[in-house]
Amino acid sequence: MSGDAAVPELKKRRTRIDPELRRKAIIEATMQCITQYGHSGCTLERICAQAGISIGLIGHHFSSKEELMLSTYQALTDQLREETRKYLANQNGSSEDRLLAIIRSSFRGQIFNEFILTTWLGFWGAAVSSEQLRALNKKLYADYRKELEAVFNDIARENGTHIDAKSAALTITALIDGFWLEWALDHKAFSSKKAEKCCITTAHMFVKAAQQLAAMPPTG
Template structure:
């Protein structure tokens, strides 16, 4: 019996993950009206009644899906820091570039985000998920900014992170929905130059130096 417990835990975690993945796929394909309990269970290969074993309600499943979706995008941006040089400006530039590039920049992702965001108006718990995901991304951005020699206080870094996050969010949205409105590499260049202007750092030059070092 002691050998079966880890397997059972892994199986339950896998089923829970499958339900979340099914919900996200259906939301991306057809919006909230497509993500019914019956459709989610069919896509995940389980009975509709089994959903209640993992989630107290469909709303609870949607909250979990929103959290996973947002954490995934933050993780995709943070993955760019793996193997990055030990240079604060280069590391920050890498994070910003990843945040406004594929796979983070994606039209389906914006559609999912907009659908979930609408739910935050009626569901305080969904709003809490949104707040946690926003702060999770902003905290990573703030930590990278705090490493720059130009940032003298925690308040400076926080306010700079809020400003830079706004730049990233706007370019992420428009770059995802209207990619044809931008020249190749233009979203990245605008993001780095704009964030660099806020911070007083030449992030474009740091990005170019980093690229030439690879």
């Protein structure tokens, strides 16, 4: 081959991204879009622009927008639970300590921030009109209440008392949701410390009421 022969242009090799990493990137982009535009304004075009991909590529990972939304909500919930587990890992005390840790984790910066709560609020609103999203939301909340219920039952066993664990778990879940909802709409309404204190005070009411009832002399 002569020295002045044309050198063929080298084709740039495309870097292949691991499918699981790509899937996570699309889910993250979906969360970003929900935060910026709400669920109704979270179009596939905006998700693709946020993720830097084509619409066709989304189809390789999700069969429909509905599946993408369900996967994103599941991922958000998994993220919240993982943060709670990390917080619990540092607790080696009683069941009551575990209960307080669960409540406190709900108001720490990794969970109690504008991005997470705005995304959560977007899914909450979307669940009203999406049967599949509503079903997933129902399951996730049922699992969370069961976890709280188990902790309240453990506290009762350790104290030799009886707690209405179902009502206690329902009350604490509703309180946390209420604080998340209001703070997502108005960051100046209250501090995370104030919300945390209110939830802990309510949890203590269930525990103390059971202790007082157990201490009462038998009637008759």
